[in-house]
Amino acid sequence: MNLLLLYLLLLKSTITTFSGLSSLPIVRNDLVVRRKVLTDRELSAAIAAGRTAPGPNGSYIVSVGYFVAGIPGAIAGCLAVMTPAFLIIPMLRYLGRRAETPAVRNAIEVVTLAAAGLVITTTVPLARDALMGALSIAIAIASFLILALTKYATLWVIAGAALVGLAGALVA
Amino acid sequence: MPGLSLRRLFWIYLRVGNTTFGGGDPTMAALHSELVARCGWLAREKYGMIYALARATPGTNMLAFCAGTAWVLLGWRAAIVAVLAVTVPSAVMVLLLTQGYESLKSNVLAMAAIHGILAAAVGMMAAGAYQLVRPHLHARRWLRAAAVVGGSVALSLGFQFTPIQVLALAAVLGVVWRMPEKK
Numbered sequence: 028m029n030l031l032l033l034y035l036l037l038l039k040s041t042i043t044t045f046s047g048l049s050s051l052p053i054v055r056n057d058l059v060v061r062r063k064v065l066t067d068r069e070l071s072a073a074i075a076a077g078r079t080a081p082g083p084n085g086s087y088i089v090s091v092g093y094f095v096a097g098i099p100g101a102i103a104g105c106l107a108v109m110t111p112a113f114l115i116i117p118m119l120r121y122l123g124r125r126a127e128t129p130a131v132r133n134a135i136e137v138v139t140l141a142a143a144g145l146v147i148t149t150t151v152p153l154a155r156d157a158l159m160g161a162l163s164i165a166i167a168i169a170s171f172l173i174l175a176l177t178k179y180a181t182l183w184v185i186a187g188a189a190l191v192g193l194a195g196a197l198v199a
Numbered sequence: 200m201p202g203l204s205l206r207r208l209f210w211i212y213l214r215v216g217n218t219t220f221g222g223g224d225p226t227m228a229a230l231h232s233e234l235v236a237r238c239g240w241l242a243r244e245k246y247g248m249i250y251a252l253a254r255a256t257p258g259t260n261m262l263a264f265c266a267g268t269a270w271v272l273l274g275w276r277a278a279i280v281a282v283l284a285v286t287v288p289s290a291v292m293v294l295l296l297t298q299g300y301e302s303l304k305s306n307v308l309a310m311a312a313i314h315g316i317l318a319a320a321v322g323m324m325a326a327g328a329y330q331l332v333r334p335h336l337h338a339r340r341w342l343r344a345a346a347v348v349g350g351s352v353a354l355s356l357g358f359q360f361t362p363i364q365v366l367a368l369a370a371v372l373g374v375v376w377r378m379p380e381k382k
Contacts, residue, residue: 053363116278140369141368158321163317
């Protein structure tokens with residue numbers, strides 16, 4: 028895939044959403060469903076890699092870029108993560124406190140909630156691919172509960188899931 | 200400002216941005232400790248304004264916050280340095296983890312562990328959705344939160360709207376459907 032096109036598609040996902048995984052539905056729609064240059068399994072692996080490392084939650088985009096086009100794709104992904112951050116500078120210069128109006132806050136709140144709904148719809152096909160038995164379903168539920176209800180770092184969840192997966196294979 | 204330099208800023212963003220797990224809020228809180236409380240380079244009111252604007256900036260809020268604080272302190276060069284310092288090391292780590300996944304594909308035991316990780320990734324995505332919704336689940340607003348999330352799922356699954364179309368509709372809805380401010 029053309030690197031500029033990859034950068035623009037990934038940028039489209041980061042510049043139209045407001046946090047971490049909310050870009051996921053757009054990435055999946057463009058790269059898995061429409062262009063078929065990424066698989067659901069690779070997308071799941073990218074999310075796991077992105078959440079394991081410290082730093083921005085949206086850095087799974089780097090892994091997505093790598094799966095699509097190798098190291099140059101990862102660089103395109105990294106640039107797509109960084110680019111929107113600089114929009115804050117014209118906002119600081121020209122809008123300042125005017126951007127903190129209730130109307131803007133309200134619009135962002137509704138967009139964020141809609142993005143959450145889209146992340147749920149994106150989780151369904153990825154779950155169909157990744158959950159192949161009782162053990163994997165139990166791992167997914169336990170991961171959700173730990174991350175949603177406790178403050179344990181994702182790294183421990185990943186390590187625990189890997190150990191349970193390994194133990195399951197050794198026992199079977 | 201005493202002690203303020205591009206090099207010191209670089210080290211602060213590098214250290215805080217790459218050693219804080221848990222996403223944007225813990226990182227922005229750690230930067231508050233460094234830039235406001237410890238070094239005294241940034242006034243609390245300015246921090247608050249940049250924090251609010253970072254939330255309104257598309258993309259990763261934490262990166263926008265880093266770009267904004269560094270720009271206020273030392274201009275464009277500092278903004279670029281801050282974003283690079285926070286993004287590049289974690290991007291390299293993500294890349295190494297991805298390559299690790301690729302190279303272990305042919306090992307049966309490693310794949311069993313990876314299948315466990317992929318199952319956990321499903322839980323992570325569901326938790327990610329929940330974390331987006333959770334701040335809006337307070338009194339008087341939870342019904343609207345449920346309606347927007349449900350509407351988004353319905354438009355996407357039931358009517359085949361693309362994600363961009365759903366988000367654009369949500370932005371319009373957000374402008375016209377106003378709720379009382381949080382107390």
